[in-house]
Amino acid sequence: MLLPVSTWQDIERWLTKSRTIVIPIGSMEQHGPNGFIGTDALCPEIIARHAESLAPDDILVGPTFNVGCAQHHLGFPGTITLRPTTMIAAMTDWTESLMRHGFERLYWYNGHGGNIHTIEAAFSEIHARRSFDPRGEDNRPGLSLKRRDWWDFRDVMGLCNKLYPVGHGSHATASEVSVTYHAYPDRARPEVEMSPKIAPNGKIGDAVQYRRDFPDGRIGSDPTQSNAEDGGKIVEAAAKAMLEDVARFSA
Amino acid sequence: MLLPVSTWQDIERWLTKSRTIVIPIGSMEQHGPNGFIGTDALCPEIIARHAESLAPDDILVGPTFNVGCAQHHLGFPGTITLRPTTMIAAMTDWTESLMRHGFERLYWYNGHGGNIHTIEAAFSEIHARRSFDPRGEDNRPGLSLKRRDWWDFRDVMGLCNKLYPVGHGSHATASEVSVTYHAYPDRARPEVEMSPKIAPNGKIGDAVQYRRDFPDGRIGSDPTQSNAEDGGKIVEAAAKAMLEDVARFSA
Amino acid sequence: MLLPVSTWQDIERWLTKSRTIVIPIGSMEQHGPNGFIGTDALCPEIIARHAESLAPDDILVGPTFNVGCAQHHLGFPGTITLRPTTMIAAMTDWTESLMRHGFERLYWYNGHGGNIHTIEAAFSEIHARRSFDPRGEDNRPGLSLKRRDWWDFRDVMGLCNKLYPVGHGSHATASEVSVTYHAYPDRARPEVEMSPKIAPNGKIGDAVQYRRDFPDGRIGSDPTQSNAEDGGKIVEAAAKAMLEDVARFSA
Amino acid sequence: MLLPVSTWQDIERWLTKSRTIVIPIGSMEQHGPNGFIGTDALCPEIIARHAESLAPDDILVGPTFNVGCAQHHLGFPGTITLRPTTMIAAMTDWTESLMRHGFERLYWYNGHGGNIHTIEAAFSEIHARRSFDPRGEDNRPGLSLKRRDWWDFRDVMGLCNKLYPVGHGSHATASEVSVTYHAYPDRARPEVEMSPKIAPNGKIGDAVQYRRDFPDGRIGSDPTQSNAEDGGKIVEAAAKAMLEDVARFSA
């Protein structure tokens, strides 16, 4: 089920059988010369929606949390970021809203490495509210918060490494660009060339430093290898892996 | 141009000719027995994307700010809200990100009446930072923040009133539901019946009061009249009206 | 009853018969060449105190919330503003204080158009705290928050339009200035001339833009028409209208 | 000059000769069986306005910051408080507004012992913004923030002790009640009796503890001695002492 195109009665029924919801969470940030700015939000959204199409009764997909932590990309036009504390506040509000309805297991399906720390800090912030409260130890509902990065499954990483044995890199990778090309084939940019072919590696600080060290935005990657066909394979593998993981999480 | 599926170089080029961006902003909240929870986020997104397809060189559409102010709907499962102060913080971060790149005209294209006050309060918060600062009076870039509700154009309201002369109402209206049915025809719910046919009117307080006074979530509306065909007409009219308004705003 | 000059036992007695309080709320901002900086705080205070003098047993008037949202007037000396988020925090504290005592109906009697959005956002913020909380659905006390602008009554607007058929405008209006001259006749400024006689209209952004577009502070108004006698009539009409409205609100 | 009933041009002129403003700051809290809830806001306001009437060209009096830190009085109906952090935010906004216009010396004229710590903490918060900033060491405008409690002058305390040698106490004192009776003689409560005549002393924690330990709200005082005539003498002495202190502060 997809929450944004469901009715409240649908969700009421869902809650009679499950307390789990999957929330795609990403970022809006430059992805090099041929990657979309929305890549990190689109990837988990694309995969989650594909998973839902495979098993509509087994998974509830919420709206996409589409702007995350991307301050280091602000040197590149189009990037939009939240401050970590704003992101924690927003995730807290989403979580409290869902808890109000009876959800107890929130599976944040993440598309951006730069979100990881803030997502986990948000979990601590949310749990802290409960931990400080001496009341309710006995009878309050449970709350499980889990983050899973879409690429961080053995089958998914194995496939990506097989498809792009050279120049996978860590930002603006061929695998994530391929996933978006699969979903938006008309917007693919096969013509874009890059130099050097494989981008440099390095450390991440603020936006000025990042643009100086990574002039076209990529880190360690050669995304000229991206194509929609590969993307389809990755989406397939990732959707299956995620469905199994969500089933375990809900058990 | 659609920012989420563009590259940063695309946005860099856009900024050489325009300082304007359109940001769909909505809500994730119950919309009665046959309306989608995402209706208020989907409507401006659907219309803005249609407008972009009509005039891709004339408009840049940002990501959708998809969760807004919906605390009064929390009595209905699936609703997700931000607190107003969280929404102000997030809108501030979006705006500062865009200003960093040189955007000077942000057109927040709104799909939710309950967002109006907080959007405008966020504008004041953002302007206040600049107003307090005595530096830069002379040479700092301008900043225009504008909110426009998608239905609040003469041609759009005229069409909606013509299509639904009876029972248009103010929440979960036939017009907004039709817009979403136009975009997601497979998910339309023509079979849903409602009683009373036209929902009651009343005042809005917190979630407990709302659910007590409006048991199925609607206010004053009869959305059983919704259909995809009407939705297409509304989208067409709204996209045209918005394109003209954005052109005036950018001038 | 006027809360600031009552004792706590007076308020304890009031609460045995009513759960309503009226809170004048305004702003401290420039009001053109002949209007007082405190105009928007003084008007609701003056009218509310007059109402109280007419019906001391029917209305409880709280202290005046005298500094509001006026960032756009910061280009003019003497203006004092709160950021919207500060105002939301302060209104929340006032409300929680009053709820602690048993007040359930807060009537914010507003004197400033620029406060409207933030007042309403504050209401959402306050209600959201309750809406997130799944406890207490059954037995917690009610809470009604209402904003009413002192000029926004048919009889009041009718009178103002009759007194000033030309050049009423929207900021530093003859009607509001007259109200303050009625209360502070010694401080009236009949000698001040203005050019142009009727100020321009336009849009409001930050303080720099405002002062550039509205050089003497007025918007669309000709307040040289102001006089204490008119002010007395307006106060009379407004006090009556407000008393009736508060009675309906409390019912 | 009184800022709320002055025009922006008046303040512009004031700033050509002085960078100082006096801001009465108080509280809205119970003051025992015969004291007004607004006592602590009214006292500095009454005295400051009297001072201004004595020397209108020598002093500029701003609006009254009328709700302060009174959480410990919340057990008594009518009390309204800000949280300390809200008060710090509001005082910061007032200060930044005034600095925007060129004020460099803010004299917070205080009427409430419970405000002292938070006012001083707000000063530190405001100074900290400047202290963190390594820019501007050379050429930024100065900023002096001063708090002075209206009773804390040798001549004022001497007079109060002479008038009320027994049972002056520390909350709901005869001296502060007399000041308000002087300004609002029609609302005086000479008929109220109290038992014990002199209230107990003790420590202050939260609202529950306070009401338990001080059942009628007073601490150590016998305010049945209050009268308007004494109040007039105190106002006279306090206004003179404050005018001299402000002159020193501005020098």
Added chain:
Amino acid sequence: MLLPVSTWQDIERWLTKSRTIVIPIGSMEQHGPNGFIGTDALCPEIIARHAESLAPDDILVGPTFNVGCAQHHLGFPGTITLRPTTMIAAMTDWTESLMRHGFERLYWYNGHGGNIHTIEAAFSEIHARRSFDPRGEDNRPGLSLKRRDWWDFRDVMGLCNKLYPVGHGSHATASEVSVTYHAYPDRARPEVEMSPKIAPNGKIGDAVQYRRDFPDGRIGSDPTQSNAEDGGKIVEAAAKAMLEDVARFSA
């Protein structure tokens, strides 16, 4: 008992006999030419640990809150400060943590005059949360928050005045420096000379003003008189006085 080097079972046992904890709280700020930057955190820590060594069963000493309010010292390298609002947030979290375990009496043993206002404001902030809440009046646990400055005991001040009858001063005093030399004799700086011998007095604003008015950091003091032997005497007197005060507080 020293909390940082105790086990949780030790604290569990402590709570069966006492609800009190002592928390040293200080600052990290310049202390003139021969004083340590950590002086204000070290002094209460040194004295509290000595007290604990005298009566390990009678006192529980928590970790040292070692960075406080020192914005005015930021002109001197090494100074670290919290903003007052950050300090209030941190003290609130410490307090809520300790309340979670059953502590009801928190004795903040302070080493820095500049902390006083913010510590007391934090107490109000913490109490306000409880005061706003109408529930729990009957059965919630008590909460006593107390600040005591290590030097502010008759015996301690008497000793300091006797040891340093001339040039004690108020910042970077011989007494506090001596306390740290007693604990860290190898790091004493007997060789440092100062000019003038006794530092000037004056007012405190922001960091720029402070460094301009107090060029070597001292206020009114002559800390060349400091020595470890004196420090030992002061520690002895202060530890005894504090133990007695904590016993009274816990009673």
Added chain:
Amino acid sequence: MLLPVSTWQDIERWLTKSRTIVIPIGSMEQHGPNGFIGTDALCPEIIARHAESLAPDDILVGPTFNVGCAQHHLGFPGTITLRPTTMIAAMTDWTESLMRHGFERLYWYNGHGGNIHTIEAAFSEIHARRSFDPRGEDNRPGLSLKRRDWWDFRDVMGLCNKLYPVGHGSHATASEVSVTYHAYPDRARPEVEMSPKIAPNGKIGDAVQYRRDFPDGRIGSDPTQSNAEDGGKIVEAAAKAMLEDVARFSA
């Protein structure tokens, strides 16, 4: 150099040759039946001070940030935590203080796995302030923020695994307890027995869940193996590794 026992002139001199500071950062949380509550703050402090004793001219050690993110341990008496947002605020203040003096490289030497995400989120928050600011791209000072966990060096982990090949675990480990026993040998608890010998593993949520799943506080560890002698070896290895790492970081 140890900042807390240095003078401001010492730090001024340090800054002429280095822009680096090492800040031990830990937590105050239960560490099982024989570990100190302060273990995670003590370990980096102990090692950093030992490093400083080895090379006092090569390293500047700041005060210990001694309370961190430990909400999940609040079920065990003595644990003290900050909320992640409070920790971000405090780390921001520390960083801004140090930047004020000219520090450009902050090496946060961490002793607690539960701090990792929030420390990194704080880095993003701090960098975001700079990234949003379009000014200063050219000439502002650099800022490098680095977190390093004391155990996360090849030589340190190798030694720990050699010393405790069985039952090292992840919370309340023999290696960290040994480090504290080395520094506080008199407080070692060789007599404590545990059952089961090796604690269970599992997931971490809030405080109620944690205490239910890990009844004595340990996770996966057998800290009965702890002893001061091992601790000495670990401290030696860790101090060397850190000194080399800091030298690389400063280069």
